[in-house]
Amino acid sequence: MHTCEHLALVQDPPPRTPQGCEECLSTGMRWVHLRRCLSCGHIGCCDSSPGKHATAHYKETDHPVVASFEPGEDWRWCYIDNIIG
Template identity: 85%
Template sequence: MLTCEHIAEAQNQPPRTPEGCEECLSVGMRWVHLRECLSCGHVGCCDSSPGKHATAHYKESGHPVVASFEPGEDWRWCYVDNVIG
């Protein structure tokens, strides 16, 4: 796997909404998979979900790295470098 400085420097943060996507929960939407921002702990839904809230959070905040928030998955994605690590 390739890596980048953003992934290498990313720190785990406590999830802000451990029960699911922050925005979907607030409006009653459903999600497919969850991603957690490693800069602030925002939990958002993936791009296969109708809301695409994880990517929207990146575009609004500039926070570069998310991690899968799915049980049994252990990977990170850098939006800046388009690299999984």
Template identity: 70%
Template structure:
């Protein structure tokens, strides 16, 4: 299976994590999250779609950064919002 262009062009090295202890927006408003995702364009840390506020998806939609990676220990998958594929 061929990966989408966004996944193949996404950073292979980790972008700097700006707030590794949790979702940036949830920490700012005192909300909770379920799992964390890292934007592979800028390093933004946001909460997953199972979290009440879905900040990772919000970041991708608002800013236009297409690929996130799991920021959970032991997980190494990536997701492209544009093509709706996992890599």
């Protein structure tokens, strides 16, 4: 079984924009689902959204783990190890 040290070391920062994706809100784009960066609290949209801002944030910052920011969902994803936790 593959393990991920990044999932074990995540923080729990407050969301920077609790009302939605930071970039989509500033440009007027729409999102499908939201993800919260567990390094800094950035809220970005998922890869099913036109902007794919959560993945773009990872590529810009190397912050490895996001969590679902959807009500009722409790999972995390590590971009580096491609593993859900």
